[in-house]
Amino acid sequence: MATISSGMEPAAIPAPASPSDRWSLESWFSAFGAPDYIAFKDRLTRSLTEQSETTTTANGSLAAALAAFEDLSVKAGHLSAFLGCLSADDADNEGVKSDEAWLSSREADLLKIEAALRLRLAALSPAEFDALTTDPALANAAWRLGRMREAGGHQMPLELESLAADLNVDGLHAWNRLYETLTAKLSFPMTFPDGHEETVPMSRRRALMASPERAVRAAAFHSGQQPWLNHADTFAAGLNGIAGSRLSLYRRRGQKGFLEAPLFDAAMGRPSLDAMMEAIHTHIEVPRHAVRAAAALQGTEALHFFDLEAPQIAPPGEADISWPQACKMVDRAFTAAYPALGAYFREMLDRNWIEAQPRAGKRPGAFCTGSPLRGEERVYMNYHGTVQDVITLAHEVGHAWHSRALLGERLFRSAYPMTLAETASNFGEMILLEGMLTGGADSLALQAWLLDQEMNRAHSYLINIPMRFEFERSFYTERRAGEVPVSRLRTLMEQAQRKCYGDTLETGGLDPMFWASKMHFFISGVSFYNFPYVFGYLLSRALFARFQSEGASFLPGYEAFLRLSGSADCETVARETLGADLTDPAFWASGIVSLEPKVREYEAIASLSKK
Numbered sequence: 001m002a003t004i005s006s007g008m009e010p011a012a013i014p015a016p017a018s019p020s021d022r023w024s025l026e027s028w029f030s031a032f033g034a035p036d037y038i039a040f041k042d043r044l045t046r047s048l049t050e051q052s053e054t055t056t057t058a059n060g061s062l063a064a065a066l067a068a069f070e071d072l073s074v075k076a077g078h079l080s081a082f083l084g085c086l087s088a089d090d091a092d093n094e095g096v097k098s099d100e101a102w103l104s105s106r107e108a109d110l111l112k113i114e115a116a117l118r119l120r121l122a123a124l125s126p127a128e129f130d131a132l133t134t135d136p137a138l139a140n141a142a143w144r145l146g147r148m149r150e151a152g153g154h155q156m157p158l159e160l161e162s163l164a165a166d167l168n169v170d171g172l173h174a175w176n177r178l179y180e181t182l183t184a185k186l187s188f189p190m191t192f193p194d195g196h197e198e199t200v201p202m203s204r205r206r207a208l209m210a211s212p213e214r215a216v217r218a219a220a221f222h223s224g225q226q227p228w229l230n231h232a233d234t235f236a237a238g239l240n241g242i243a244g245s246r247l248s249l250y251r252r253r254g255q256k257g258f259l260e261a262p263l264f265d266a267a268m269g270r271p272s273l274d275a276m277m278e279a280i281h282t283h284i285e286v287p288r289h290a291v292r293a294a295a296a297l298q299g300t301e302a303l304h305f306f307d308l309e310a311p312q313i314a315p316p317g318e319a320d321i322s323w324p325q326a327c328k329m330v331d332r333a334f335t336a337a338y339p340a341l342g343a344y345f346r347e348m349l350d351r352n353w354i355e356a357q358p359r360a361g362k363r364p365g366a367f368c369t370g371s372p373l374r375g376e377e378r379v380y381m382n383y384h385g386t387v388q389d390v391i392t393l394a395h396e397v398g399h400a401w402h403s404r405a406l407l408g409e410r411l412f413r414s415a416y417p418m419t420l421a422e423t424a425s426n427f428g429e430m431i432l433l434e435g436m437l438t439g440g441a442d443s444l445a446l447q448a449w450l451l452d453q454e455m456n457r458a459h460s461y462l463i464n465i466p467m468r469f470e471f472e473r474s475f476y477t478e479r480r481a482g483e484v485p486v487s488r489l490r491t492l493m494e495q496a497q498r499k500c501y502g503d504t505l506e507t508g509g510l511d512p513m514f515w516a517s518k519m520h521f522f523i524s525g526v527s528f529y530n531f532p533y534v535f536g537y538l539l540s541r542a543l544f545a546r547f548q549s550e551g552a553s554f555l556p557g558y559e560a561f562l563r564l565s566g567s568a569d570c571e572t573v574a575r576e577t578l579g580a581d582l583t584d585p586a587f588w589a590s591g592i593v594s595l596e597p598k599v600r601e602y603e604a605i606a607s608l609s610k611k
């Protein structure tokens with residue numbers, strides 16, 4: 001574990017004059033394949049083998065085995081972060097790909113060790129468990145150990161868990177890999193509005209569907225639909241395979257419904273999820289008003305599915321924002337509102353922790369990762385000079401700051417669920433947006449553009465993502481009785497879209513193939529990769545409202561929130577640091593209703609534009 005003491009002190013590192021847009025990974029390993037890298041891999045393999053033997057034969061002290069497991073997880077996490085960075089940065093590197101596959105098997109070994117430890121924990125009496133948590137080797141790890149113990153109560157016998165871990169590599173996770181490989185190769189011919197024809201890789205379709213030009217969006221949607229239709233049977237097989245494997249495991253593990261595992265991963269209870277969804281469906285007219293206003297701005301009766309991510313108000317300024325300018329914008333907004341966050345961002349730049357350079361061979365998208373061994377974060381993105389890219393930068397740095405807040409905590413106290421991860425990143429985004437609005441951005445054009453962006457986010461989080469949840473819930477319900485065919489997947493998808501969007505999408509404006517084109521449904525590591533996003537969005541709105549009313553005196557509370565996120569469930573974190581009750585629909589409703597003034601402002605701009 002990293003042993004640097006307090007992570008929240010602003011570092012006295014001046015901002016570099018011209019920040020680099022390339023990252024450095026040399027403090028992790030000198031290079032891929034270098035002697036230090038090879039030696040680290042060898043040591044990890046040896047320790048894993050030794051630990052597998054002692055753990056699975058239940059020899060020796062449980063406390064020591066748990067501490068050894070934590071140590072191995074830190075090392076595997078270090079290697080995984082390094083390889084994850086390399087494979088994004090240099091997507092065609094076959095050596096990296098093969099080492100990732102190697103690591104995936106080592107991670108399966110680690111899962112087997114964890115399964116054995118969980119069973120041993122589950123077999124303890126309450127008194128024995130309490131005694132274990134007072135062992136000095138496991139100081140402050142009680143919550144995490146309790147979770148492992150709880151998971152152990154829902155486990156198959158060890159040989160079966162071990163077989164499942166092996167089979168998942170070639171089954172469950174293989175569907176995910178097949179999806180990635182197949183979709184990376186998809187392309188389609190597209191005729192652009194100016195008449196020229198191009199073969200477009202599928203990875204570009206989403207950007208084209210966010211084009212300000214509606215004819216481009218329509219062409220990208222309709223031409224880009226064909227490959228999903230051509231391969232519909234393959235995608236349906238993948239989706240059915242992933243869900244079927246999970247349902248079999250849930251049954252064998254005695255888990256009651258298909259939501260039990262994702263809720264456990266999200267560290268939240270069913271009553272909180274139900275309360276959140278109830279509030280969304282009660283107040284769904286709030287984001288629907290934003291969709292209708294967007295249609296009015298576009299000059300149509302309603303939106304088509306392909307309009308949902310498009311800007312309805314053009315970004316101000318013709319020139320691209322250069323990388324140094326983008327860094328300055330983020331630095332200024334962070335430093336004004338939250339000096340420690342600003343200092344941390346400058347430290348990231350100074351230590352070359354951000355990879356932003358757009359170039360061929362890089363994977364699209366953005367993420368934040370970190371090495372638990374070094375206590376260092378990295379941000380990955382493709383910076384193209386748009387305001388949206390600047391917002392992405394603030395989002396990822398928000399994630400990185402969350403890890404920094406946990407620096408010095410043991411791994412057993414610092415693994416936080418996705419629900420709380422997305423809260424921190426949204427908080428970073430909101431500080432930037434607020435800073436752009438107040439920090440000299442007095443032009444009406446910028447304000448209108450930012451409002452448009454905010455409304456887009458509102459209906460994306462409060463309609464689109466709940467729609468994905470609705471779809472997945474009906475799909476899993478039907479999957480229990482057998483494979484769900486393509487035609488039925490299309491129907492379920494349309495039903496979910498109708499339920500959530502209501503009359504805000506035009507006739508023929510649904511996307512029945514969204515279940516195939518949305519990669520999130522094929523992520524094999526996490527089930528229901530949707531509701532945690534809504535959770536993060538609404539909780540970060542509540543945090544930000546508190547920050548706005550209390551000012552800087554709120555920030556120690558925010559940092560307490562971040563630090564608690566790895567050692568308590570969401571309900572406890574929210575209650576202790578915000579005084580909020582997540583099982584009360586009124587809490588969630590307040591975050592939705594607080595959007596109303598902005599929605600009215602947006603509607604006013606839309607009605608002006610009609611005249």
Ligand SMILES: [Zn+2]
Binds near residue numbers: 395399421422425
């Ligand atoms: Zn994020």
